[in-house]
């Protein structure tokens with residue numbers, strides 16, 4: 546690769562690294578980083594987007610300028626916006642700055658911007674190069690792209706199981722299958738998510754807390770999906786001082802008399818069926834890019850059947866639970882031939898203390 550191209554790639558990788566600093570905070574917005582060089586190719590500013598409502602990466606980079614950017618260049622991992630949102634359009638700033646060349650990894654899937662930002666830059670006589678480090682940029686913002694394109698939240702299903710593939714004893718007890726190290730890792734990776742979803746039965750059996758234990762502020766939204774509404778009047782999830790909770794119930798089967806058990810601080814939403822896709826769509830509409838399904842096998846089976854799961858994280862503990870009808874992570878997925886089964890890809894394996902953590906992608 547010619548030296549000049551290597552330098553372009555390195556600057557874009559720096560923009561991507563800056564973008565990743567907004568990892569747990571930018572949602573519903575994408576993670577974006579920007580780098581500005583002067584006309585001699587020296588770094589004169591950089592910035593990243595931290596939170597929705599705060600300056601975009603390009604605006605932050607312009608605010609941090611150490612030198613006149615006239616005749617210089619910019620590297621940004623997403624097409625600069627051209628619409629007035631919570632902050633002014635970035636394209637106007639780029640044009641008025643006198644920057645001559647802009648490198649963009651990827652076009653914004655948001656219809657208000659998609660291609661229009663690039664067109665305006667070109668019309669203003671700026672050279673635009675699209676596609677540098679596209680793969681890395683797509684990876685960084687996969688959930689943002691997924692939500693914008695499908696109008697559903699990017700779903701990750703996480704479970705913990707014993708080495709014999711059980712997620713609970715026959716009586717439903719499952720505390721604790723994995724080690725303390727794995728469980729505290731789960732608290733920290735919850736910070737990547739905008740919402741955590743369980744079914745009514747996990748609430749009744751486990752009474753979970755479902756927070757990052759203060760690692761993220763605000764905490765991810767806690768979502769309970771129930772067909773019956775038969776939820777207990779006492780639950781850790783009813784304590785809304787730690788995190789917000791929403792109960793979504795299927796009005797075609799639920800007994801609405803049970804609503805009185807749920808405290809006023811909990812949001813309630815009704816849907817017309819038990820299709821988990823409805824949850825995914827509701828959460829996407831609320832701006833959730835990435836959601837964590839921490840449910841048991843029945844809701845997980847329904848969620849995977851309706852394409853709500855795009856990634857799987859499995860913790861495997863070196864323990865044996867046994868039991869003829871102990872629960873496994875999924876119920877009947879109705880596969881009758883081996884060519885129908887789900888094949889996972891891009892697996893990454895880590896050792897967490899004595900447990901194994903496998904992260905895999907699901908193509909659907």
Ligand SMILES: NC(=O)c1ccc[n+]([C@@H]2O[C@H](COP(=O)([O-])OP(=O)(O)OC[C@H]3O[C@@H](n4cnc5c(N)ncnc54)[C@H](OP(=O)(O)O)[C@@H]3O)[C@@H](O)[C@H]2O)c1
Pocket residue numbers: 703704705706711712713716717718719722743744745746747748750751770771772773774775776819820821839840841842843844845847872
């Ligand atoms: N080891 C692990 O990683 C792990 C993780 C989570 C849970 N668990 C264990 O799993 C057990 C609970 O399993 P579960 O499968 O009953 O879990 P669940 O997470 O409670 O899911 C089932 C519940 O979801 C609600 N639901 C809404 N729409 C549904 C649909 N389309 N299909 C199925 N359910 C739907 C129903 O709630 P209503 O009954 O309120 O109507 C249903 O009972 C517990 O013993 C818990 O300890 C283990």
